[in-house]
Amino acid sequence: MTAPHGFRESQATLKMTAQFSGVGLHTGRTTNVTIHPAPADTGIRFRRSKGRGQGAELTADWRHCIDFPRCTMMKASDGAKFQTIEHLMASFFALEIDNAIVEMDAQEVPIMDGSARPIVEALEGGGIQEQDRPRHFRKISKSITLTDDRISLTIEPHPTFAIDYSLELPYWNTQRWSGEMPPARFREEICFARTYGILSVIWPALILGKLRLIPLVRGASLSNALLMYKDRVLNDGGLKSPDEFLRHRILDLVGDLALGGGPIIGKVTAFCSNHKHNRALLRAVEERDALVPAA
Numbered sequence: 053m054t055a056p057h058g059f060r061e062s063q064a065t066l067k068m069t070a071q072f073s074g075v076g077l078h079t080g081r082t083t084n085v086t087i088h089p090a091p092a093d094t095g096i097r098f099r100r101s102k103g104r105g106q107g108a109e110l111t112a113d114w115r116h117c118i119d120f121p122r123c124t125m126m127k128a129s130d131g132a133k134f135q136t137i138e139h140l141m142a143s144f145f146a147l148e149i150d151n152a153i154v155e156m157d158a159q160e161v162p163i164m165d166g167s168a169r170p171i172v173e174a175l176e177g178g179g180i181q182e183q184d185r186p187r188h189f190r191k192i193s194k195s196i197t198l199t200d201d202r203i204s205l206t207i208e209p210h211p212t213f214a215i216d217y218s219l220e221l222p223y224w225n226t227q228r229w230s231g232e233m234p235p236a237r238f239r240e241e242i243c244f245a246r247t248y249g250i251l252s253v254i255w256p257a258l259i260l261g262k263l264r265l266i267p268l269v270r271g272a273s274l275s276n277a278l279l280m281y282k283d284r285v286l287n288d289g290g291l292k293s294p295d296e297f298l299r300h301r302i303l304d305l306v307g308d309l310a311l312g313g314g315p316i317i318g319k320v321t322a323f324c325s326n327h328k329h330n331r332a333l334l335r336a337v338e339e340r341d342a343l344v345p346a347a
């Protein structure tokens with residue numbers, strides 16, 4: 053299948069190993085992440101190098117995901133978990149890296165500044181190596197719509213990858229972003245957007261997490277997440293763009309869609325979708341046979 057405009061034709065990996073480290077948003081623990089080059093057609097594989105589940109390895113795929121609030125998490129058959137993988141997956145999309153081994157010495161991918169930009173920069177430090185094999189594009193052949201209460205998500209045939217996202221938040225006007233999303237544009241316009249929390253949601257989540265001993269937002273701080281109270285942003289310096297929340301939701305959507313096995317050629321229209329719905333869309337694409345067969 054030929055690459056749509058703005059996408060690389062051939063697969064790519066890193067030239068050299070890349071690294072980044074930091075605390076996890078939910079566990080609050082430090083993880084060192086090392087990303088190694090991998091041969092063509094490997095895909096993105098996560099590997100646990102230390103601790104519980106040492107040696108566990110699995111391909112980044114929505115089929116390995118389990119439900120967990122506020123992040124995307126994969127679980128290997130031996131119980132090893134790989135948590136908050138979405139910004140890293142979005143970074144692979146941004147740089148069109150198809151093949152890599154992600155080695156982690158703890159459960160959760162570091163949140164860094166809450167956006168994908170530091171991860172993209174770390175990966176770029178390893179350099180990009182094109183590989184002599186075509187990419188596996190996934191061209192959408194028919195329209196699918198999922199709805200859940202007020203949330204909706206549609207995928208439909210389109211000549212390239214495009215997104216139309218609308219976000220409604222309490223105390224804020226509905227925000228909308230619509231357009232084609234080649235990786236270069238994603239890097240420029242979306243990668244910087246930081247994760248956010250609403251104060252009235254964060255405190256109950258922290259308390260609930262403590263009561264149930266679930267690590268939820270334990271690593272959150274004003275240096276790695278935007279914190280909102282009603283219509284105010286409590287971080288010094290405020291927002292990087294007036295619609296930074298919306299752009300972050302697009303970042304999460306693209307990161308989740310990167311768990312589908314290849315870049316999508318199609319248009320996704322979303323209203324307030326979250327990780328669970330994003331994955332449900334990938335499942336629906338498979339189950340409803342909505343892909344043009346690969347040549």
Ligand SMILES: [Zn+2]
Pocket residue numbers: 138139247300303304
């Ligand atoms: Zn996110």
